Amino acid sequence: MDCLVAAAASRQAIGVTKAAHYPGNTAPAPVRGRGPWPAVALALALCGLLAACGGGKQTVRRTPPPAQPTRVWPHVDPDNPEAANAVLMRAFSLVGTPYRYGGNTPEGGFDCSGLVNYVYRDMLALNLPRTSRDLAGYQGPRIDPLRLAAGDLVFFGSAGSVTHVGIYVGEGRFVHAPSSGGTVRLDRLDGPYWRDHYSGAKRILR
Numbered sequence: 001m002d003c004l005v006a007a008a009a010s011r012q013a014i015g016v017t018k019a020a021h022y023p024g025n026t027a028p029a030p031v032r033g034r035g036p037w038p039a040v041a042l043a044l045a046l047c048g049l050l051a052a053c054g055g056g057k058q059t060v061r062r063t064p065p066p067a068q069p070t071r072v073w074p075h076v077d078p079d080n081p082e083a084a085n086a087v088l089m090r091a092f093s094l095v096g097t098p099y100r101y102g103g104n105t106p107e108g109g110f111d112c113s114g115l116v117n118y119v120y121r122d123m124l125a126l127n128l129p130r131t132s133r134d135l136a137g138y139q140g141p142r143i144d145p146l147r148l149a150a151g152d153l154v155f156f157g158s159a160g161s162v163t164h165v166g167i168y169v170g171e172g173r174f175v176h177a178p179s180s181g182g183t184v185r186l187d188r189l190d191g192p193y194w195r196d197h198y199s200g201a202k203r204i205l206r
Contacts (some may be wrong), residue, residue, distance in 0.1 A: 070190050073172040076149040080205045084151035086123040087205070091167045091175040094119070097184045099177050110177040110184060112165050116153065119167060120204065128204070132165040133183075137203065143201040145189065151205045154189065156197040168201065 078084035100109030104118050113132045120126040130136050136155045143152055148168045156164040164175030169186070177184045187194060 020133045024159060040095060069145070071172060073148075073170075075170070076147055077203055078149040078151050079203070080151075083124055083205045084149065087167065087172075088120055088169050090119045091169065092186075094184050095175065095186060097177075099180055099181060099182045099184070103177075111197045112177045115177045116167060116177075118164055128203070133162045134161040135165050136169075136200065138202060138204070140204055140206075141203040143197070143203055145201070145203060148201055149203070151203075153202045153204055155199045155201065157199045158197055160199075164197055 008132050028144065052117050053084055068200055094110070094137060095107060097115075098109040099111065101111050102114065103109035103111055104114030105188060106118075110118065113130055113135060116135065117130060120128050129138055132155065135153060142147075148154070150153050150168060150170045152168040154174050155162045156166075164176070164178075166174035166187075168174045172189045175184065175187055178187070189198060
């Protein structure tokens, strides 16, 4: 409404100016040196301010979902500290090795279960099942997430099916070979994908 009033005022100013140029018109002439354009500009500026303050379409900002709290991971001593330390050191040394489906050597690359098999076989001469599903069924107690110790195996999947495995290294972190095109890396169990797909853990070292 204010914009319409301002526009009408500008049109009136233009009308007065035009009337002054027609013979026989008795309307007063505008003040010299001030044409209609300042009035038009002022009206447009007022409209712009009104639109900026209260008019126009409002942009609705979506509130981001609240971040999930980070768990505090207590330190749990492994049952076999020497063997656990050997596993951790070897697993850390392989970070950056390329992923390869079916791979089980540093030279040829690793998939998830191939990495686990290589580390335990290389450091402890322990032969484990080859697939993540079979590893999940391997002898050993299931471990509560907050009771994990270095060297435990952590599993991931969905709908009751295990599809991935890694080696827990402490403080909520694990080493694994995640996917095609990637490399062996260190991730957190509280990461957005891994937290939602965590399916359990097994203790191998006794």
